[in-house]
Amino acid sequence: xxxxVPFLFxxxxxxxxxxxxxxxxxxxxxxWWPTAWTLANFRSLAGYTDVNLGDYxxxxxYISGFSVVATLVSSSLVAYGxxxxxxxxxxxxxxxxxxTMILPTWAxxxxxxxxxxxxxxxxxxxxxxxxxxxxxxxxxxxxxxxMLGIPSELTEAAKIxxxxxxxxxxxxxxxxxxxxxxxGAIFVFINTYNDFFGPLIYLTDSGRYTLSLAVFQFVQLRGxxxxxxxxxxxxxxxxPLVVLFFFAQRMLLAGIKLSGLRG
Amino acid sequence: MGTDDRTSRRLGQRPRRHATARRNLRNGLLFIxxxxxxxxxxxxxxxxxxxxxxxxxxxxxxxxxHWIGIQNFSTLFTxxxxxxxxxxxxxxxxxxxxxxxxxxxxLLALLLNRRVRGLGIFRTVFYLPAxxxxxxxxxxxxxxxxxxxxxxxxxxxxxxxxxPGWFSDxxxxxxxxxxxxxxxxxPSMIIFLAGLQDIPAELYEAASIDGASAFxxxxxxxxxxxxxxxxxxxxxxxxxxxxxxTQALVVSAAPSSLGGSHAPGGPADSTLFYSLYLYxxxxxxxxxxxxxxMSLLLTLVVIILxxxxxxxxxxxxxxxxxxx
Numbered sequence: 001x002x003x004x005v006p007f008l009f010x011x012x013x014x015x016x017x018x019x020x021x022x023x024x025x026x027x028x029x030x031x032w033w034p035t036a037w038t039l040a041n042f043r044s045l046a047g048y049t050d051v052n053l054g055d056y057x058x059x060x061x062y063i064s065g066f067s068v069v070a071t072l073v074s075s076s077l078v079a080y081g082x083x084x085x086x087x088x089x090x091x092x093x094x095x096x097x098x099x100t101m102i103l104p105t106w107a108x109x110x111x112x113x114x115x116x117x118x119x120x121x122x123x124x125x126x127x128x129x130x131x132x133x134x135x136x137x138x139x140x141x142x143x144x145x146x147m148l149g150i151p152s153e154l155t156e157a158a159k160i161x162x163x164x165x166x167x168x169x170x171x172x173x174x175x176x177x178x179x180x181x182x183x184g185a186i187f188v189f190i191n192t193y194n195d196f197f198g199p200l201i202y203l204t205d206s207g208r209y210t211l212s213l214a215v216f217q218f219v220q221l222r223g224x225x226x227x228x229x230x231x232x233x234x235x236x237x238x239x240p241l242v243v244l245f246f247f248a249q250r251m252l253l254a255g256i257k258l259s260g261l262r263g
Numbered sequence: 264m265g266t267d268d269r270t271s272r273r274l275g276q277r278p279r280r281h282a283t284a285r286r287n288l289r290n291g292l293l294f295i296x297x298x299x300x301x302x303x304x305x306x307x308x309x310x311x312x313x314x315x316x317x318x319x320x321x322x323x324x325x326x327x328x329h330w331i332g333i334q335n336f337s338t339l340f341t342x343x344x345x346x347x348x349x350x351x352x353x354x355x356x357x358x359x360x361x362x363x364x365x366x367x368x369x370l371l372a373l374l375l376n377r378r379v380r381g382l383g384i385f386r387t388v389f390y391l392p393a394x395x396x397x398x399x400x401x402x403x404x405x406x407x408x409x410x411x412x413x414x415x416x417x418x419x420x421x422x423x424x425x426x427p428g429w430f431s432d433x434x435x436x437x438x439x440x441x442x443x444x445x446x447x448x449x450p451s452m453i454i455f456l457a458g459l460q461d462i463p464a465e466l467y468e469a470a471s472i473d474g475a476s477a478f479x480x481x482x483x484x485x486x487x488x489x490x491x492x493x494x495x496x497x498x499x500x501x502x503x504x505x506x507x508x509t510q511a512l513v514v515s516a517a518p519s520s521l522g523g524s525h526a527p528g529g530p531a532d533s534t535l536f537y538s539l540y541l542y543x544x545x546x547x548x549x550x551x552x553x554x555x556x557m558s559l560l561l562t563l564v565v566i567i568l569x570x571x572x573x574x575x576x577x578x579x580x581x582x583x584x585x586x587x
């Protein structure tokens with residue numbers, strides 16, 4: 001029970017801090033509970049003309065949304081090939097897919113950066129979104145595990161009736177895959193929403209910043225004198241994922257279990 | 264599919280079997296083609312180019328870059344005053360953060376695996392911090408651990424304890440990042456919890472009948488059956504630890520008024536992890552060839568380490584066969 005305190009305290013501190021006057025946020029002794037509730041921190045954050053909260057939110061949602069849709073389409077197709085079609089070299093290729101999950105980002109980063117620069121993509125969202133069109137190895141793995149668990153009787157009948165593989169994928173497999181699609185969507189959303197490194201190196205124009213990158217720049221520029229706005233900004237960035245967690249808790253935990261250890 | 268093949272062989276219809284195999288190959292490759300294209304364009308080709316750039320003085324602008332042999336590597340090993348600190352910082356991080364995350368993750372999972380009231384609430388409490396985005400968590404910790412007026416030092420002061428400078432003190436910066444890391448231990452905890460819930464209750468019942476103590480049950484049932492989860496977290500945790508970046512950059516680049524040190528990797532290079540140093544070489548100094556050499560080294564280390572872990576893992580990872 002006592003173990004919960006260190007885990008909960010920072011969350012509590014953020015959740016109450018946003019309602020305390022800025023001047024009391026770095027005060028000794030601390031204000032444990034806001035006595036004069038105020039929204040001044042949010043007003044002060046909104047008061048910065050160089051901070052475009054709406055743009056940051058839309059940019060982040062665009063990148064995450066695009067990535068989620070692209071991943072679901074591409075990864076489910078690839079997973080179908082890896083789980084339902086028996087072809088020469090399949091196991092070797094799947095081994096390579098697993099191996100790429102171990103490679104650090106740095107292994108390919110510089111040439112990718114040069115490639116995106118050559119394509120004129122620096123400063124656009126494309127380096128952050130288009131790679132998902134090629135499937136995400138973890139999501140492919142997740143979908144493949146799920147598809148392997150679907151009995152072949154369900155698709156054999158369709159095959160005998162002359163349905164081709166794509167029809168079976170589209171008409172039979174995708175609807176059955178819905179729980180896994182949801183889990184995959186949640187994982188990709190969390191990862192892309194949370195991503196900091198990608199936006200840091202690929203986004204140049206502050207109008208295109210994502211929320212994480214914008215908070216970082218704001219903190220770097222302002223520091224303690226603007227602690228009220230910093231705390232409000234931090235809470236703003238954090239809230240969507242925490243809300244998502246509460247709505248998708250069961251599926252998220254089930255997904256971790258599904259993706260886990262049983263081969 | 265297997266039955267199909269056998270039937271055709273019995274009937275001597277070889278051509279049809281070949282046709283099926285060819286059609287499957289075509290369809291299979293077609294379905295996995297998005298990934299195959301990505302593998303070539305975004306993985307294989309860039310990986311070989313990284314290996315090539317590592318031996319050049321590539322600056323990102325002049326093509327083709329100059330071939331300079333092993334000069335990048337010799338500079339790294341003998342003439343770069345920041346390379347070895349970044350290596351030792353990273354090794355410190357791997358050696359401390361990976362085992363502590365596993366131990367804390369296992370302890371919390373054991374705590375949550377008991378049938379206590381309000382289990383769902385506790386699970387939420389321990390998982391919630393992991394849902395805080397990395398940048399958000401880093402800023403939150405900058406505020407909490409601020410040497411001037413942060414809540415943590417106020418609490419410690421109230422208890423009559425010392426008030427370290429946390430992120431602004433070279434000897435405290437890494438341990439403070441470790442606290443942040445352990446605060447977000449949720450995902451590995453959940454994997455341990457899944458592993459624990461997978462252990463058949465009969466095993467514990469049988470052990471109880473034999474009069475085994477709780478400690479012996481833990482050592483001879485829980486721990487062995489948890490080794491797959493430990494292995495999973497060990498491999499992924501180690502790989503990620505070698506690329507540890509975001510939190511270190513956010514807290515070190517923050518202004519000193521917030522308890523940061525206003526320099527990536529600061530104070531005094533104490534949080535200059537390998538990836539952070541690599542980042543500054545590429546994106547601040549535009550030494551892409553040099554960065555490629557560092558990337559190649561990191562990649563080789565990670566590959567070798569993964570291979571070693573998988574090899575030794577065979578000796579201590581225990582898979583319980585549910586069918587047996």
